């Protein structure tokens with residue numbers, strides 16, 4: 001299954017991506033995670049991407065597309081993948097279509113996680129991420145047992161630099177301007193499935209997997 005997950009910042013894409021990818025046995029490819037790993041390593045890509053990420057803006061297409069083209073050339077994507085955070089512009093979507101067509105493939109489905117702006121702000125301002133294993137917690141909705149310590153690995157939890165309320169509001173504007181046109185782009189092609197992403201995480205996972213049932217082997 002070749003799947004794109006789309007939705008505003010904080011919709012729960014990263015949270016759901018891990019369950020969906022594991023259920024369908026495909027690799028999860030998150031552009032945000034790849035950029036953050038590069039920022040942590042201090043690579044040239046990370047230094048370039050950080051300028052945009054901290055401001056809540058999109059990293060330029062040429063940087064992002066080169067990175068995704070490289071990742072999609074790995075052998076583990078032969079039978080499918082879940083893309084979290086890419087494409088984020090219609091231009092990126094057109095490039096993805098071309099990349100897949102070159103390999104004789106098409107995108108199977110685009111899953112949209114639907115959630116309103118106030119919920120996004122609540123979710124992102126309380127998000128805490130483990131520095132060691134990358135697991136994502138929420139200080140109210142899914143709190144770890146010990147303050148600022150990951151239950152899974154004992155690593156330190158931190159708040160992302162782009163999760164201040166001002167930057168979250170800007171990311172929502174960027175989503176509305178640059179990413180939401182994808183809903184029409186994929187809707188017109190009959191690829192879009194919308195899922196209500198409010199309520200407990202397990203309920204959202206169940207709705208998502210039900211929406212993708214026909215891709216089960």
Ligand code: AP5
Nearest residue numbers: 009010011012013014015031032053058059085123127138
């Ligand atoms: P990215 O990391 O992709 O950020 P995003 O799209 O803004 O999404 P988030 O990671 O903030 O949220 P999410 O939807 O994954 O939610 P999560 O599951 O964590 O990208 C970061 C930056 O990288 C971009 O701003 C841009 O600069 C750059 N970038 C990335 N891709 C790019 C591209 N293609 N082109 C250009 N630039 C690009 O959940 C959020 C919180 O809510 C967590 O605390 C979680 O525990 C909690 N939560 C989740 N589900 C629920 C629930 N059902 N109920 C209650 N709480 C919940």
